[in-house]
Amino acid sequence: MLVKAYGSAVCGIEAITVTIEANVSNGINFYLVGLPDSAVRESQQRISTAVEAVGLRIPCKRIVINMAPADIRKEGSAYDLPLALAVLAASEQIQAPMLGTTLCMGELALDGTVRPVRGALSMALHARDCGIKACILPLESAREACVVDGIDVYGVTHLAQVLDLVEGFGEEPALKPDLSQNDGLLQADYPDFAQVRGQAQARRALEVAAAGGHNVLMSGPPGAGKTFMARCLPGILPPLTQAEAVETTRIWSVAGLPRSEAGLMRSRPFRSPHHTASVVSLTGGGASALPGEISLAHNGVLYLDELPEFPGRALEVLRQPLEDGTIQLSRVRYKVSYPARFMLVASMNPCPCGYRDHPSRECICTEYQVQRYRNRISGPLLDRIDIQLQVKPVEVDDLIPERTGVFGESSAVIRRRVEKAREIQRERFSHFEGIHTNAHIKVDQLPLYCSLQKESRLFMKQAMRRLDLSARAYHRILRLARTIADLEGSAAIEIQHLAEAIQYR
Template sequence: MFTQIKSLGLFGLNAFPVDVEVSISRGNPQFEIVGLPDASVRESRERIRAALTAMSVLLPPRRITVNLAPADVKKIGTMHDLAILLGILVCMQMLSPQPAGRVFLGEVSLSGQVRSVNGVLPMALLAAQTGAQELYVPAENAAEAAAAGIPVYAVRNVEELIAHLEQEAPLPPQPETDTSPVSADQQLDFADVKGQQNARYALEIAAAGGHNALMIGSPGSGKSMLAKRIPSILPEMTRAESMETTQIYSIAGLLDPKQPLIRTRPFRSPHHTISSVGLVGGGSVPHPGEISLAHNGLLFLDELAEFDHRTLEIMRQPLEDHRVTITRAAGTITYPCSFMLVGAMNPCPCGYFGHPHRKCTCSDRQVRQYLNRISGPLLDRFDLHIEVEPVSFDDLSAKTKSESSAEIRKRVQAARERQTRRFAGTNIFCNAAIPAGKLQDYCMLDSDALTLLHAVFDKLGLSARAYDRILKVARTIADLDQCDVIGKKHIASATQFRSLDRKYWAQ
């Protein structure tokens, strides 16, 4: 007997339909799975055999052949277990044939329980696009799958599913998942930061325009403290951003079943010992790295100069393209990685080069070697260079609190809304993403601003990339001031945040 059950497969972010074809025929007793299965798919034979035994069902002494079509695409993972088991039961006439509108995903345990699998959201979105009428997934993945806008049923074990399919004990459909944006955790608030007005303003600009920022300062000046509070002023995620980011976390297996959708912008802060694969992504079956897990959010690299030089240089192209492409023998995967990059570092090995009160113990050579761990091309990709000065006693002892994150966030949100209106109908999402060819269209300058920018370009010998970034930052400063045209003061403010490369790297 022959039957076909619908399932789905996944390679990277690319989901694809899989037809699980099951045939039970005369011949020597054996159980074969074909269609380019990997080891985890082939091992499903033993899981299914044990699960059927737990249900008091014995496989017939016949030839069982399972084909996962299309047969020329490699199948990876355990998500086909449930469909294979149901196909066998249909061929054994212990279950009614299933209509094509039903799609099944899930790993089957030895006892017949249905376990969660990774990547359910991108597969659920494909099911909705291809016209599936019902999607059956493990109970832990049900809330995640329901965000795709398709009827979803949560399955805990095989016997429960069979009772539902035979209309003996129908399962309730999964409620629709809440996709509304939520505010970031406000436990870390800019109100707790003493002093640092210049750094606070620079980070407000970075959050408003999605700009990359580099903070440099002595130990204890508050660089990490400032960076950890940036999520509290970032604008709310849109539904599209939430779905994009959640798909990446779903593939990586990092979703919390209690919070199936990522609704606050991610904050990733890997240690400086991370490998290039861990940062950018990769592996024999390529998984997303930290830059993709920070998609639509913030990647904070503390102690930037301590990171492996090659690892940092690999980021240069993804920072420009907002995507990373990983090629392996099994195929090519592209992961999105549109994120704010914030780096923090000391100015020298001892940390006190340029300190107003403490003497640096490093030689000139040591300072140069330390700073040169950050290459010119990478430094050029930071829109804002922020010098974090030591906090004064008066600021530390002041009893009045600084401006709160909530107040800053209102201005950031208003600036982002201006950008949303400006870029409506395009694929540009913030000022930092304006392509070079569109700068003249979106960054209009008055005559005084143009004169100042010309003088700055000639005097400082700016590169074309630095020129573009000054314009983008000035556009964001103008948005914070609710100005449509960039003025002289906006160019002046943007220029002052491009000076650290001449102060430190010009040694």
């Protein structure tokens, strides 16, 4: 008997349907065709043992399984479940008419347990668009897939449960998305801005950056609190919107990174790769075309601590994604593109010893050493960073206040202001796909969103002449001033907003 089942392959964050045809006839042998890799070929052993665990068996007959389209390489162990179901149905051990309208994926353990798969959310989205009615997925993967409207998703943990589900199909209710906002990111995972002493200017700059999604570079002496403040950032970023949550979860799901039980991610990702990271780990790629750090940071923050220590090539590859918000990975075996729209936050010392321009300590670096250190960060990269901040050492009076129990503003308070400014931006860009924040306003849209009134124009002209600013710098100042005005709730960009924006260069 010939049976068809459906599985799915992910390429980048896009899924493709894989049709599995199984035929059992008289004879003896097991053929698996359609460009399976060795992990898929090994499934025969896993399937036969797992099937025995539920009291059935792979018949000693001539079994031919074809995985179509035959020109796409089928990788990994996630096809175990559809292969097992197809063979069991083709050998008439189970009745499963629903296989023709259902997508199944899952790896089988020898005792019949079903293990999670990568890319379940992309698979469910694609399946729905292809008119498939239901998905049977491992429970962990089903939690993210069930947020897709218009398709029933069933989460399973064991092959026996799959067989029950298949036999009495339609009786069991489909999985419902867990709408509780908590995604397990605990308050304790990041410090609170209340613990940061002094540093009023840096705090304000980080608030502006968070509000408008602007890139920031902090430069200052050791122990000033650069790393500390950057790590406070997750606490002031607003939660992901539904659309952003789907985008980011798809990437994390393809990467197979552990997430909470809630399914969709709710908090913005904060990725801080070490400076020994390889170029491929940053951009993505490798043998299986997995997403890199810049894609995992999509809709969130990519924090590069000790920026000049990163290899030059690793920094240069950031330039194109910083501009386009995506990265195209092109190799002999695949061509995929991943979203990579992130807020770049970086920190560095002003020189190798760290004390250049320090108010009280002497710098021991030579002019040449300083130049060499700073040259590691190229002009074009610097040019893409809207806020370049000199962080001063903490004042003693700030560090040890007169009275105990004096704290700065907490992250929760700052976050409320940031959320308000983001709300304004969401309205503003509601009919522009791909733009969520002021940092991404295109040059041709600047006159529309960042128009200046007469006095502001005059002020800007004088400032440009006095500071000898370039055209690109002008555009960056306009975007920043837009964010500062949004934080204040002002529709027009006033002189004070421009003045603050200029000071961040």
